[in-house]
Amino acid sequence: MAIFHDPRGLSRTAATADAAAAYDKTVQAYLAMTPDAGDLLKATLAADGEMVMAHCLKGYFMMLMAMGGLLPKAEKAAAMARETAEGATDRERLHVRALEHWAGRDLAGAAVIWEDILLDHPRDILAARLAHFAHFYAGESRHLRDSVNRVLPHWDRDVPGYSYVKGMQAFGSEEAGDYAVAQAAAEEAIELEPNDPWAVHAYAHVMEMRNRPEDGLAWIERLRPYWTQAHNFQNHIWWHECLMFLAQDRQADALSQYDAHVFDADGDEYLDLCNAASLLQRLEILGLDVGERWQPLGEKVRGRTEEHLLTFIDLHYALILAAAGDDKVHEMREFTARHEGTAEDSNLPIMKALGLPMIDALIAYRTGRYADAAQAILPIRYELWMMGGSHAQRDLFALILIDAARKAGDERLHGALLAERRAAAPDDFWVAALSV
Numbered sequence: 001m002a003i004f005h006d007p008r009g010l011s012r013t014a015a016t017a018d019a020a021a022a023y024d025k026t027v028q029a030y031l032a033m034t035p036d037a038g039d040l041l042k043a044t045l046a047a048d049g050e051m052v053m054a055h056c057l058k059g060y061f062m063m064l065m066a067m068g069g070l071l072p073k074a075e076k077a078a079a080m081a082r083e084t085a086e087g088a089t090d091r092e093r094l095h096v097r098a099l100e101h102w103a104g105r106d107l108a109g110a111a112v113i114w115e116d117i118l119l120d121h122p123r124d125i126l127a128a129r130l131a132h133f134a135h136f137y138a139g140e141s142r143h144l145r146d147s148v149n150r151v152l153p154h155w156d157r158d159v160p161g162y163s164y165v166k167g168m169q170a171f172g173s174e175e176a177g178d179y180a181v182a183q184a185a186a187e188e189a190i191e192l193e194p195n196d197p198w199a200v201h202a203y204a205h206v207m208e209m210r211n212r213p214e215d216g217l218a219w220i221e222r223l224r225p226y227w228t229q230a231h232n233f234q235n236h237i238w239w240h241e242c243l244m245f246l247a248q249d250r251q252a253d254a255l256s257q258y259d260a261h262v263f264d265a266d267g268d269e270y271l272d273l274c275n276a277a278s279l280l281q282r283l284e285i286l287g288l289d290v291g292e293r294w295q296p297l298g299e300k301v302r303g304r305t306e307e308h309l310l311t312f313i314d315l316h317y318a319l320i321l322a323a324a325g326d327d328k329v330h331e332m333r334e335f336t337a338r339h340e341g342t343a344e345d346s347n348l349p350i351m352k353a354l355g356l357p358m359i360d361a362l363i364a365y366r367t368g369r370y371a372d373a374a375q376a377i378l379p380i381r382y383e384l385w386m387m388g389g390s391h392a393q394r395d396l397f398a399l400i401l402i403d404a405a406r407k408a409g410d411e412r413l414h415g416a417l418l419a420e421r422r423a424a425a426p427d428d429f430w431v432a433a434l435s436v
């Protein structure tokens, strides 16, 4: 085992320079969201089966998929990382610990370690990107912004990977409401490296929040040759385009794009399922008949109701089952209520506090008990950020509340909810759409 330096000056251990270079390529693929990251990781482990960071990365990749079935593989990778950590640097050992936390369902604990790494190693782009993921799914928009801003003074255009840090700054700033900073950061990121789906996406979020669908669509269109090289994350950008179609009253376009690019018949990726549920529900709120489209989604999630990895995902699965009329959603509700989990599990308390009332609300909403749905959401609506995800994604639940009040015939509540939404976003398409 020898020490090599990565393109950003960090030392890491590997058997050979070739193995270290193969690892760097894998991290690069992770940042650029290309579909070959898994194959590159395999090549890295073939070059050096004892590389501690390669085992960490393998475990991280398993956890990033947010799939219950992959937890044993993540645990195995963590065990291999621990086994191969002899001779590792302090930073690498911290990554092993972070993976152990995450594979043990403690994403919050892992985030603390990544942030600790970044204090000493602000150019550890893997730690920065994983912390970004963790803060995002904790709904911590200020932390999402500040985490990147803390490391940025240690970066400049000459440091490889700088554009990806700007892309993260763009998204963190957008979620924290600093739209001008976010837009400028996304533009700089794309100027330096157009093949950065995360930066493309951050800009789309700014346009979504600023209600500028024309500008958002033009940006996405211009960069389409790049972001369509991404793995399934590209489906999420297609989804963003659909939201902008809705703002332009182009519901038919959104539905045909759903069939072509948002729904993935062959995949089981959680983000695809969330995108799909989120778009179908919006279309139904607008009065569109989406036919049998909920059914195949229901088939994909009915075996995943006890995973409880992220509340954001669980609630989309519950929505899918409730919309598909699948009784499995009741089992999911009961399992959530009685499941004890472990003391380390950082998601379960949120699922209990927020997820349970929200599942009740979704069941009520999808079975026509609209007043019950609204009453279930009202007490928790200002805590919904804790489920994680973006403002644009969580807006689905705000729309469901307004729609429930409207369909319940509760003119007082319906009018009040519209008034607050209109005040926050006077030109918002949904205010007009939900007024009738």
Ligand SMILES: [Fe+2]
Pocket (backbone or CB within 6 Å): 201, 205, 236, 240, 390, 392
């Ligand atoms: Fe997004």
